[in-house]
Amino acid sequence: MLGYYFDLALRSLRRNKVLTALMVLAIALGIGASMTTLTVLHVLSGDPLPGRSSTLYYAQVDPRDMNGYLPGKSQPMYQMSWIDGMNLLRAKRADRQALMTGGLVAVQPHNTMLDPFYEAARYTTADFFPMFGAPFEYGHAWNASDDEAHARVVVISAALNDKLFGETDSTGQTLRLSGAAFRIVGVLGNWHPNPQFYDLLRKSYDENEGVYVPLSSSQDVGIHHDGSVDCWGKGGTGINPDHASRCAWLQFWVQLDTPAEAAVYKTFLIHYSEQQNALGRFQRPPNVQLRDVMQWLDYNQVVPDDVRLQTWLAFGFLLVCLVNTMGLMLAKFMRRAGELGVRRALGASKRSLFAQLLVESGVVGLAGGIGGLLLALLGLWLVRRQPAEYAPLAHLDPTMLLATFLLALGASLLAGLLPAWRACQITPALQLKSH
Amino acid sequence: MDILPILSTLRRHKLTAWLLVLEIALTCAIVCNAVFLIGQRLQHMDMPSGIAEHELVQVQLGYIGDTPDAEVQTQTDVAALQQIPGVKQVGLDRYLPFSLDGSSNTGIKLDPQQQQNTLDAGQYLGQNLLPTLGVRLVAGRNFEPGEYVDFDTAVAALNSGDLKGLPQVMIITQAIAERLWPGQEALGKTLYTDSGIPFRVIGVIAVLARQNNLQQGAQYSTYWPIRMTSADGASYFIRCAPQDKESVLKTAVAKLKQLNPNRVVLKARTYDQARRAFFANDRAMAGILVGVIAALLIVTALGIVGLANFWVGQRRRTIGVRRALGATRSNILHYFQTENFLLATIGIALGMVLAYGINLFLMLHYELPRLPVIYFPVGAIALWLIGQLAVLGPALRASHVPPVVATRSA
Numbered sequence: 001m002l003g004y005y006f007d008l009a010l011r012s013l014r015r016n017k018v019l020t021a022l023m024v025l026a027i028a029l030g031i032g033a034s035m036t037t038l039t040v041l042h043v044l045s046g047d048p049l050p051g052r053s054s055t056l057y058y059a060q061v062d063p064r065d066m067n068g069y070l071p072g073k074s075q076p077m078y079q080m081s082w083i084d085g086m087n088l089l090r091a092k093r094a095d096r097q098a099l100m101t102g103g104l105v106a107v108q109p110h111n112t113m114l115d116p117f118y119e120a121a122r123y124t125t126a127d128f129f130p131m132f133g134a135p136f137e138y139g140h141a142w143n144a145s146d147d148e149a150h151a152r153v154v155v156i157s158a159a160l161n162d163k164l165f166g167e168t169d170s171t172g173q174t175l176r177l178s179g180a181a182f183r184i185v186g187v188l189g190n191w192h193p194n195p196q197f198y199d200l201l202r203k204s205y206d207e208n209e210g211v212y213v214p215l216s217s218s219q220d221v222g223i224h225h226d227g228s229v230d231c232w233g234k235g236g237t238g239i240n241p242d243h244a245s246r247c248a249w250l251q252f253w254v255q256l257d258t259p260a261e262a263a264v265y266k267t268f269l270i271h272y273s274e275q276q277n278a279l280g281r282f283q284r285p286p287n288v289q290l291r292d293v294m295q296w297l298d299y300n301q302v303v304p305d306d307v308r309l310q311t312w313l314a315f316g317f318l319l320v321c322l323v324n325t326m327g328l329m330l331a332k333f334m335r336r337a338g339e340l341g342v343r344r345a346l347g348a349s350k351r352s353l354f355a356q357l358l359v360e361s362g363v364v365g366l367a368g369g370i371g372g373l374l375l376a377l378l379g380l381w382l383v384r385r386q387p388a389e390y391a392p393l394a395h396l397d398p399t400m401l402l403a404t405f406l407l408a409l410g411a412s413l414l415a416g417l418l419p420a421w422r423a424c425q426i427t428p429a430l431q432l433k434s435h
Numbered sequence: 436m437d438i439l440p441i442l443s444t445l446r447r448h449k450l451t452a453w454l455l456v457l458e459i460a461l462t463c464a465i466v467c468n469a470v471f472l473i474g475q476r477l478q479h480m481d482m483p484s485g486i487a488e489h490e491l492v493q494v495q496l497g498y499i500g501d502t503p504d505a506e507v508q509t510q511t512d513v514a515a516l517q518q519i520p521g522v523k524q525v526g527l528d529r530y531l532p533f534s535l536d537g538s539s540n541t542g543i544k545l546d547p548q549q550q551q552n553t554l555d556a557g558q559y560l561g562q563n564l565l566p567t568l569g570v571r572l573v574a575g576r577n578f579e580p581g582e583y584v585d586f587d588t589a590v591a592a593l594n595s596g597d598l599k600g601l602p603q604v605m606i607i608t609q610a611i612a613e614r615l616w617p618g619q620e621a622l623g624k625t626l627y628t629d630s631g632i633p634f635r636v637i638g639v640i641a642v643l644a645r646q647n648n649l650q651q652g653a654q655y656s657t658y659w660p661i662r663m664t665s666a667d668g669a670s671y672f673i674r675c676a677p678q679d680k681e682s683v684l685k686t687a688v689a690k691l692k693q694l695n696p697n698r699v700v701l702k703a704r705t706y707d708q709a710r711r712a713f714f715a716n717d718r719a720m721a722g723i724l725v726g727v728i729a730a731l732l733i734v735t736a737l738g739i740v741g742l743a744n745f746w747v748g749q750r751r752r753t754i755g756v757r758r759a760l761g762a763t764r765s766n767i768l769h770y771f772q773t774e775n776f777l778l779a780t781i782g783i784a785l786g787m788v789l790a791y792g793i794n795l796f797l798m799l800h801y802e803l804p805r806l807p808v809i810y811f812p813v814g815a816i817a818l819w820l821i822g823q824l825a826v827l828g829p830a831l832r833a834s835h836v837p838p839v840v841a842t843r844s845a
Contacts, residue, residue, distance in 0.1 A: 022741050026734050033730070067629060068542070068551055106499040106699060116499050118699055178499060224497075228537070234630045236593030245594050305801055306720050313469070313727055316793075320461045320731055324738035327454035331745035334451075387715035422450055 001352075002359065009360035016332065020364070023328050027368025027415075030321030031408045032375025037307070037314040039376065039400045040383060043393045044303045048193035052133055053293035055095075057262060059088065059252045061273055062287035064232040069284050076287045078230060079248040082241070083281075089125060093268050094254035095261070096131045100124035101250045102199055102227035103218060105211055108176040109164055119160060120202070120226070121177075121211040123218035129155070129186075131255045132198065137161070139171035139186035142214055150216045154182035160210035161187045175211075180221035182213065194393060197293050199251055200300050201228045225249060254290075266290045304388070318411065325364070325415040333357060333423035344428035357420035358413060365412025369405045376404060441774050448746070452778060455742055459782025459818055462735045464789035467814035468797065469724045471806050476721040480714045482653060484532040485608075485642030487569030489677045490523075491706035492684045493531070495670035496691060496698045505666035506585075508695060515694055516671060519686050521679035526567030527669045528559055530646040531706060532656075533713040538646035541657065542629030545615060552629050554614055556607075556655040557645025560586070561663045565606075565640070567674050573609060575622045575638035578660040586667045598632060602660045606638035610654035634659075647713075650802070670702060680705050732817065736825040743771065743829035747836075754833055755840030764834040771830035772823060779822040783815045790814060 013020040047053050061084055062076035080088070085099040103121035128134070129141035138161075142153045154175055161170050175182050196202060213223070225240050231247040241247045256262040266288065273286035291299060333340075340353060348356075376396065383394040396404075445452045509527070516525045530538055539560065542552030564570070565577050584592075584602045592600025605626070612621035621636050628634070643656040663669035671691075675683045688703050711718075747754075754767055794806035 019741055019744075022737050026737065029730055029734060033727070066550070104497070106497060108499060116699055118497050118701060231593075232630075234593055234596050234632070236590045242590075242594055304716075306716060309472075309797075309801060310720075310723060313465070313724075316461065316465045317727060317731060317734075320458055320465070321734055323454055323458040323461060324734055327451060327458065327738055328741045330451055330454065331742055335745060335748065386719045387712070388719065418450070 001355075005356045005359040006363065008356060009363045012332075012336070012360060013363060016335075019328055019332055023325050023332075023364050024367045024371055026321040026324045026328070027365060027408060027412055028371025028375055030318035031368060031372025031404060031411065032379055034311075034314040034318045034407065035372060035376035035396075035400065035404045036379030036383065037311040038403070039380060039396055040307055040390070040394050041303065041311050042397075042400060043194070043395070044307060044390055045297075046194065047294065048195060048197045048297075049133060049293060053197075055255055055257050056131065056293050057094075057254050057256055057265070057290045058293075058296045059254055059265075059269060060289040060291075061088075061269060061276075061282075062284050063246070063248070063276065063282050065283045067233070071285070074284070074287060076289050077232075077248045079228070080250040080252045081246070081248045082243040082250065084276075085250045085252050088252055088269075088272065091268070091272075094256055094265055096127040096255040098125045098128040098131055098253050099215060099250055100128060100198065100253070101215070101225060102202055102209070103211075103213070104224045104226035105177040105213075106179075107160075107164070107211070108179075110174070110176070111164065114164070119210040120207075121213060121218075121223070122199075122209040123213050123215045123223075123225075125215050127255075128212070128253075131253065132193070134191050135189035137187045137189040138169040139184070142185055147214050147216050150220055151214060152180065152182045152217055152221075153185045153214065155186040155188060155212040156184060157188050157208060157210045158190060159207075177211065177213070178221065178223045180223070182217075188212075195297070195302050195390075197297060198253060199227065200297075200302065219243070262290060262292075304390075307390075322411055322415045325412065326418055329361060329364070329416055330419035330422060333419045337423070337426050340423055340426055341428040341430070344426065350424045354420050354424050357423055358416050361412050361416025361420065362409060364416075365409045366405075368412055369408025372408050373401070373404050438773065438777065441770065441777060444750075445774070445777075451742060451745075455739065455778050456782040456785065458735055458738055459779055459822070460785035460789055462731050463783050463786025463814040463818050464793055465731060466728055466817055467786070467790035467810050468793050468806065469728050470813050471794070471810045472803075473721050473724045474810075475803065476717045476724075480717050480721075482533075482644060482649070483642055484644045484710070485568075485570055485640070485654075486532060486706070487674060488706050488710060490569065490674050490680070491531075491567075492673050492675070492680050492687070493670045493702055493704055493706065493709065494673070494684070494687050494691060494700065495668075495702035496665050497701045498666055498698045505664035506662075508666075509664040511694060512665065512671065512691055515690050516673055516687055519673075519683055519690065521675045521683050522673055522687075523676075524563060524567040524674040526561060526563040526672045526674075527663045527665070528561030528564055528672065529663070529667075529669050530559075531568070531672065531709065532644035532646060533710050534646040535709075535713055538648060540645075540648060540651075543611065543615070543655075543657070544627045544629065544631075547627045547631035547633070549627075554611065554655055555648070555651045556611060556657045557648070559643070559656060559658040560661040561669055564658060564672075567672050568643075569674065570643050571641045572606075573639050573641045574620075575606070575636070577638060578604065578606070583660045583662045585662050586664070589661050593630075601632060603633075603635060604637045604660060605634040606640060606658040607636055608640050608643050608654055608656045610642075610652065611657065612636070612639050614652075614655070732821050735818070736821050739775065739822055739825035740828060743775070743826050744832075747771070747829045747833040750833070751836055751840055752843075754836040755838055755842075758836065758838035759841040767834040767836070768830050771826055771833055775822045775826040775830075776819070779819050783818055786814060786818070787811055 060076040063081055063084055089097055089099045101123050103123050104118055105121045106116055107119045108116045125147050126142055126144045137158055146153055170184050170187060173184050175184055192208060229241055229247050229249040233246050241249045256265050269288040270286045273282055273288055276282040380394045384391050513525050516522060530536055539558035541556055541558050543554050543556050545553055582604055588600045616624060621639055624636050625633050644653050645656045673683060673687055684703055688700055797803045
């Protein structure tokens with residue numbers, strides 16, 4: 001039966017090509033616009049570390065004085081000071097913990113054909129790599145004793161490895177960073193958590209740091225810190241924040257495998273704050289936060305407002321396209337009142353007539369879906385040419401591909417419902433008589 | 436033109452007519468808000484910076500390995516840059532207005548005991564900024580050489596709590612002066628930073644936008660007498676005639692590299708480029724909105740054409756009868772035009788209400804101001820025009836239906 005209806009639908013659609021084209025075009029435009037913005041939204045609100053993100057938490061405490069404090073309203077300090085970061089790191093109360101900050105280092109290639117250049121760096125502690133599941137192409141991460149020993153070791157990204165050493169294993173070689181020599185112990189594999197959740201102030205979506213150096217050794221050689229520094233009270237800073245200064249410039253991440261552990265850890269942070277309060281270092285009442293990756297992204301509103309606005313806009317547009325298609329379909333079905341009347345008179349039930357008309361709108365939807373897909377690909381290509389940081393990520397994945405067709409089909413069936421119902425109300429006798 | 440017969444015809448096609456009205460209403464509402472959003476973006480992109488935008492270039496350097504005596508190096512650099520033909524002024528600072536690279540900000544209070552800051556302002560540091568940026572003083576004076584403090588000294592003083600190492604004076608924008616001391620003379624008054632450090636106001640500048648955080652008061656900027664070096668992350672800002680920018684930039688980069696090859700050029704650009712990059716997202720959004728408006732109007736127009744064609748087809752006999760009874764072609768033409776005008780008017784009226792609703796929603800979620808009344812007629816006129824244009828074809832077709840149709844059976 002469905003095959004027959006399908007055949008009927010094609011015949012009917014072919015009969016009035018302009019109207020059919022208009023309907024397909026309207027659905028395609030609506031679908032194209034909404035899928036483009038939905039894909040961007042999907043890419044931006046995705047999980048940067050699927051499977052791991054729910055066990056990784058960003059810890060915050062509040063070491064500031066009472067200036068500007070609003071009880072119950074003030075968020076804790078965005079980042080960690082050196083003293084708090086080190087205290088919490090050494091306490092080792094989580095399954096894994098890493099203290100880190102961003103940097104900028106001058107890379108001096110041994111190959112004199114290449115000019116020295118600046119590369120984004122991450123100064124961190126050993127747990128960073130196993131915690132975040134960073135894969136290694138060659139070599140391995142450094143370990144906790146390297147951190148303790150202030151070892152001059154470095155892990156580099158695959159991209160930097162290719163740039164400096166071609167595609168060969170560079171572990172064991174020496175890399176000169178801002179005048180100091182570091183031994184390469186590992187080369188990362190393909191690793192691009194999007195967005196770069198562990199330091200959102202860097203606002204990077206597609207590129208990770210090229211250089212990873214132990215936090216301890218980074219402080220010895222005076223390579224530059226690069227990132228936001230927030231000072232409170234009479235605290236101030238130059239490029240490299242002083243360890244004793246009242247400035248927060250580090251991020252502290254912990255891995256807690258169960259929610260129970262997370263609750264315990266939060267209590268620990270409160271106890272830590274109370275203890276610091278007693279020592280006179282903290283002045284505010286304990287003000288701590290422990291957010292997992294997705295909560296942290298949400299708190300930071302990583303999806304730009306413009307992207308949300310565009311999504312609303314696209315759905316408004318889709319709605320107009322749907323109403324438009326609904327009107328056209330109604331016109332089309334009503335014009336065939338005579339034919340439908342004959343079918344009714346010959347014994348077709350209202351239900352089968354309804355099914356036939358819905359198949360017809362489904363065919364329009366399918367065609368619109370294909371058109372919409374092409375338009376979405378065009379739209380995403382346009383998005384990728386935009387200057388926004390997230391632009392390079394805007395690609396259609398299989399989920400969104402399927403979603404495109406479901407949306408198109410659903411939309412056109414929805415648009416077909418009312419016209420089909422209206423057309424089924426036709427009194428066969430009246431139609432037959434008038435002809 | 437008689438409206439009543441049109442209405443009674445429409446009553447026979449209630450569903451179709453309402454769908455058309457709904458489509459027009461939705462389009463009208465979205466177009467009103469989209470045009471408003473475009474206006475907002477354009478206004479944002481047009482924000483005054485207060486500096487001589489077209490006369491500035493920026494060079495930022497990064498050192499490789501240990502920095503030599505940064506102060507001496509900076510003096511040598513500045514002297515060399517001033518030698519370049521066409522260069523008018525050379526100054527140093529980390530950031531300029533509308534910066535994507537970062538910002539310095541400070542809380543400002545009227546009383547050191549105050550718990551909450553009175554306002555949050557952008558911070559400009561560095562030497563020779565006012566003449567270089569072309570910022571106009573409306574009261575008071577610029578800093579004297581003796582008032583400058585080295586950046587490192589100031590940081591050390593802050594950390595040790597010894598206020599003697601800090602500058603004592605500050606220059607503020609008129610916007611801050613009016614916020615702190617409305618209607619009063621700001622010169623000579625004392626303000627405090629969020630950590631309670633006192634500064635005496637010695638100068639007031641007309642306009643200087645902050646680096647970012649614009650939503651906290653785009654014109655709240657302060658200028659501190661702090662001497663920077665290129666090793667502190669400061670850039671050289673060079674002012675020259677607009678037509679010399681490219682050549683000055685090229686010469687400056689070459690000269691700086693030659694003076695000390697042990698450094699990397701991190702940034703070399705004109706201020707116009709930097710400003711364009713800062714507002715790139717707004718420009719893109721405005722472009723998208725224009726595209727959406729165009730697409731919406733096209734879809735709506737096509738929908739009107741489709742339905743009008745359907746109606747003309749359906750009423751061929753009626754039109755024929757009317758023609759046979761003496762209606763002229765222009766009577767028929769006007770009939771369809773009036774019908775469309777009626778539907779568009781109902782749609783627009785509904786659309787206005789909807790537009791207001793959408794605006795309320797946007798105000799709630801996106802920190803937008805209320806939709807000014809001026810935007811309502813924009814949507815109305817757009818839809819009336821589109822409606823009349825779209826219906827013209829089918830209406831003309833209807834007017835060409837010959838009276839003889841009346842005599843044929845359907």
